[in-house]
Amino acid sequence: MKQSRAEVIAFVGGQILPHEADVRAWLVRTGGAASDVDDIIQETYCRLAGLDTVSHIRNGRAYFFRTARNIAIERIRRARIVRIDCVTEIDALNVMDDEPSPERIVAGRRELRQVQRLIEGLPQRCRQIFTLRRIHGLSQREVAARLGVSENVVETQSIRGLRLVLRALTQTPSQACRSADQGHDLVPVRKRDR
């Protein structure tokens, strides 16, 4: 049964996107370069975009880890030089599949804090617009009227804000604090020597 696009978007927003920073951090830990990590994450969303339905996915977090892992393994297989530590690290992830879905109780609160953090991290103008539009549910036109600006300004600021939000979503809260003033590029963390 095909689901509507809106349902898939809502699923990805609620069950996949909130875990992106963790998946990225894990990929970086296993030795992935920042650009590889970007590509693996993007490929994961591409696969989701190609699905007719997401109703078979019971645990979004586990699905995200598993898909990223499969993509990483495919990439390693295609690459000429295989780094052994990548494969072992990635295989160790098998346990992830069995990880119980985090309790909704905690998830709800954490999600709310995440949304709060994302909006508070925006520059003043964007934040006003996002608060009115997303939290209070005003239309673009109503936001423009409320702030006494044109709809065009609201749109431009929304695009700017969404770009910042998309970048912020790549970082876990602790990373976000550390690199708040250093732009948004991920710094690959060197793995411990074996």
Add this chain to the structure above:
Amino acid sequence: MTSFQSAKEIDDEAAQWAVLIDGRGLGAQDDPKLQLWLAGDPRRAGALLRAQAAISLLDRGRALAGVEAAPVTGGARLFGRRGLIAGLGGVGAAALVGGVGVWASRPQRLDTQLGEVRRVPLADGSLVAINTKTALDVTLGARSRLVTLRRGEAWFQVAKDPQRPFVVSAGKVRVRAVGTAFSVRRGEGTVDVTVSEGVVETWIEGQPGSRRRLAAGAGVLLAGPISPVIVKSPAEIERGLAWRNGEIALDGESLGEAAAQFNRYNSRQILIEDPRLAQERFVGLFRTNEPESFAAAVATSIGAKVSEDERYIRLSLNE
């Protein structure tokens, strides 16, 4: 691909499209320029999904915090963080109750006025969306979670907790869930249960044979023990729950049914004065509190005549 874009460049373009679609409505999704952009690189579809999902994630903040529409007055003060934080305060307090393991056992009364829709997070992490003219009592105990639907309609997204079953009672009808989402509506002598996620068990008190399980995609209108189960598509269920966003989604309903839907939310009632007109089918998405725009849309698309006064919006055939 010769001019190879980085993932970040694609993300930036996707953000632009996501905002355009969000601001201009779903029609923008069919924009040929968008289709051209998507066709240019297979990665773009994924990036667009991610950008739209980010918007949806931010919207979930509203749902979770139970923030209602912004007050009309209040001016610039609203634009700070106050709105969001005020909304979060309630959740923080609720979370605190859950965190220390003390469950409120006194029933909590939740109700809505005509035309009002509220989303309320419960202390156990569940979420209730409450439709127009509804009253319910919530009792969160150590062994069970009970909701008594006094009247109206509500949708429940239940936090998983196998130790404490979540039971909704509506008259003699009971609906039990462990971790799932479903809606219950009390009508005249009937109770409509629709499951959007997971499985629920329904039964009628005092009728042992009435117990049955309903999975996602199923609905039942319980009037007696042999009520048939109605299978609904996810899209149909989602459409039926459009009220959670203050919307009425019509997809081929008759004007009579549509009018009845609007009349649930507004004191200004829609009257369809000709039975032939009431049979006409209609498609569209409207705000629950704007019966006038519905009437205007009917007038232009079907060619009906609208006359309005304080209490009624009358639709008649244009003879």
